[in-house]
Structure formats: C-alpha cells, structure tokens
Amino acid sequence: MSSKSRTGKKSRKSSIEGQDAATHESFALSREEKRDVEESLPPRVQVLHEIIRQQGKEELERSISALGWSSLAAGLSMGFSMLTRAVLNAHLPEAAGWFLVENLGYTIGFLIVILARQQLFTENTITAVLPLMTVPSLQHFGKLLRLWGVVLLGNLIGVGLFAYGVGHMQVIEEPVRESIIKLGLDVMHNTPWQMFSKGIVAGWLIATMVWLLPAARTSKVMIILLMTYLIGIGGFTHIIVGSTEILFLVFDGRMSSIGYIGEFALPTLAGNLVGGSAIFALISHAQVRSDD
Template sequence: MNNASDGKTPGLTAEEEKDVSEKQPPRAVVMHETIRKQGDQELERSLAALWWSALAAGLTMGLSLIAMGLLNAHLPEVSTSKLISSLGYPIGFMAVILARQQLFTENTITAVLPIMTKPSWGRLRQLLRLWGIVLIGNLMGTLLIAYVVLHLPLFNVETDTAFLKIGQKVMENGAFEMFAKGIISGWMIATMVWMISSAENSKIWIIIAVTYFMALGDFTHIVVGSAEVGYLVLAGESSWSDFWFVFAAPTLVGNIIGGTFIFTLLSHAQIRSDTP
C-alpha cells in the first residue's frame, strides 16, 4: 500500500518518516502509564522514607512564603505589585518537585492512578497510609518553617509585616471560598503533574506558569497555605480553630476533589475510552 492510501504525505523518505514519528507528542495512554508507575513506586515506599521526604517538602515549601514576603517588602504598594510578588510563589514548588520530595497535592494524581487502574482494598489502604503520612509531614514542615521565620532574627520589620499580610490575605476567605478555590488549585496541580510527564525538558517552565497563576488567582493550597496561615497563628494574629476549620479542612477537601475526583477521574476515563 502506498503513502497516499495510508494517509501519509507522499514523497517522504524512510528517514523523514522516522523524524516525524519521533517528534510526535506522547499519547495520553503513555502519560497515564508513566504517572501510574510513579504512583506504584510511591505506594511501596517505606514509612520512614515517606515521612522524612514529606517533612523536607513542608520545610521547602516555606520558600514560597519567604520569597513572596521579600518581594512584597521591596515593592511599592501599587495595584500591579502583585504581578511581581506572585513570582515568589513558584519557588517552593520548583524546589520540592525538582528534589523529588513528597508533596501532598502531587499524590492526589500519581498515587491514585494505580488504584483506578487496578482497584483493591489493599491499594486503598496503601493510598490512605501514603496520604496520611505525607499530609502530616508536610504540615509539620510548614509550621516548623513558619515558627523559625517568625522567631529567629532573619528579616527586617518590613518583611515580617509582609509575611503577616500574606496570611491575612488568605484568611479574608470564608470556609466555602477556601473550599472552592482549593478545588481549582488541586485541579491546576494535577494538570501540572500530567503536563510534566510529557514535557520533561520544559518542567521548570510548566511549574512556574501553573503556580504563578495559582498565586495571581489567590487559589488556596493546603501546604503553602499552612505556612502562610501558620505564621499568622504563631504570631497571635489568628486562632488555631480558624487555621483548622476555616482554612485547612475546607482547602484540603477542595484540593482532593480538584486533583482526584475531577482531573484524575476524567483523565482515567479518557484512557479507558481510548483503550480497546
């Protein structure tokens, strides 16, 4: 059968056809399988490995708070300053993802795909174990870095004030707003993970683009937000009940819904539909 009947452009040499084939983007099923295998590896990791990686990720995510606080402290208070200060938000995400530390919202897609592919009670227990350890480790890390930033003489008064304003901005949301914005945030992180799997060479730019717009939209994220709101609580400007019930619980549920029940389920359904 000739090239025309195959639907191919006539006149291509075998080498040119090979070049075309190599430059095709990976099929969705390939990306799905790549992330599923990563999820399998995460589910099999030991408790100690998960804990220390999650704690390190929480500490590292404090870089987002520090970067935004420093930028805010050095920017004039004008309407466009948020466009620049939001560039600090991706710093923590880049450090955590490139260092391959355990971030809770990443697990809402990578660790869920193996269960969707082959459901079992054993895998569900593994997922809940993973989520529990990573979430607690992340929160412990962010609260620890918030405590350090607050109590050690690291920054000037202007920067300390900027940290407080960041937390106060988050707490302007009510519980339902935290939940709704958390859905979008979880969906954006899941999208980022999916995109990274197919564009490894553009990983940094994908992380920057997605998380920058998360910051611009003031979408709530359970890990970054726990550093921001945690600083506020530790400074005596908010209460622990507000931290847990106004911020943390609604944001956590929103992140899980956005990352797992919207993006991951739809992506998995697409693969199932494409697979004979």
C-alpha cells in the first residue's frame, strides 16, 4: 500500500473521529442540566433502605408514652376504614361491580394514620426491623419487642374503643350497622389458615407501601391509596382494620373474645409479621447487603 493511500485513510479516520467528538460535544450538558438529570433519577435502593432504617431507629428510641398515645390515635383513626366502607356498602346498589367502589372506603384510615405520622403496627414490621437487621444485637431486639408490644396494644385499644363507640353511642343508622356486621362475618368465613395466608399478602403490601413512600415525592397519597385498596379488594386480612370489624361483632354479642383471639387475631398477626418482616424486609435488606 502506498504512503499516499495510508495517509488518506488516516486523514479520513481523523475526520470521522473529529465529527464524533463534535457530535458528542453538541450533546454535552451544562452543570445545571446535569443537576436536573440527577434530581430526576429515582433514589438508589441503598438510599431507600437508609431512609427507612433511620425512621425505624427514631421509632425505637421514642418513649413508651409517646408510642402509646400515637398508637392509640392510630387505632382510633383506623376505625374509619371500617366505618367508611360500611357507609358505602349501605348506600350503594346491590351489584357485584359496586364492591370495587365500596373498598375505596378501606383506604381512609390508612390515609389518616400515615399522613398524620401516627404509629401503625404493620408499618413497623419493616421500619423497626431494618435497624436490627443492619446491626443485630440483643439491645436492638429488645427495643423492637418493646415497640411492637406498645404499638400493637395501643392500636388494638384504639380500634376496640372505636368499635364499641360506634355500636353503643347511636352514631350510625341501622343499615350501616348491618353493613358492619356483614363485613365482620365475611372476614370470619376464612379458616385460621386462610387468615394467616391472606395476612402474609397484607403484610407484604404494607411493607411495599412503606418502601415506596420515600421515593414517591408528590405521589404519596396515590401510593397509599393503591396499596391499601389492593388489600381491600383482595380480601387480605389486616390485624388492625380486621380487629375493628371483629371486635364490633364481639361487643354486639355475635362472637366470643376467645373466638376473636384464636380464629382471627393470632393467625392474622402471624401472617402480617411473616409478610412484612420475615419476607419483604429480609429480602430488601439482603438486596442492599449484596450490592454493598
């Protein structure tokens, strides 16, 4: 090959490289545009993990009285999931499709509790567990059990007061009362194994909601609505909302306290813990550790 030919190939190659460089330069971003790109990117999974871990750490350090009052308020607020759904059920036409509209009421209690930053037990199945998974210790485990015990008790007292008040203070009409009874009886058609299995899905969905919220920014309400609506239309069992409906039956004399504890509360509680902590939180934490 002649030197002239080689020189021509080199010049063409240099020209192409120059064109590529010019094209690349034309797509170069300014500092402000790069910042806009970074702000538009979703947060890394490690960021979500750390946000939720920090929230859990703060909750573990709260005093018993602060946790107790907040969880009591959450239990009272969660009662509106039962009440709103029952009101819709009482006034909507009796047709299969209206079931989807009725379950919009199921989301109301969750909206109140989460946006008001009240303590809900099933949220703590992931937030309070991540600090323990990150730094396993007896001290963290003891704080976790303290948090779970106080919040669960406060939530159940709250929903119990709500159910008793609605049933005995003449604040609802008879059609709404019948709707509440129907909701409770529908839940009790499940066997204890079904309570447990459906509780796993409910716990998983609540943990998913908690995981999504830090990245939601302006869409937090939609995330809460979507995740809790899925629990409602799926008939998945939730220890706090379900307790409102079943305790109403207990106070109305249609069910015994033993039946509430053995047939609903214990299997549903176990399912929520497995779905939120043993599955979702563990897998999410393992993902972050694997990346590290």
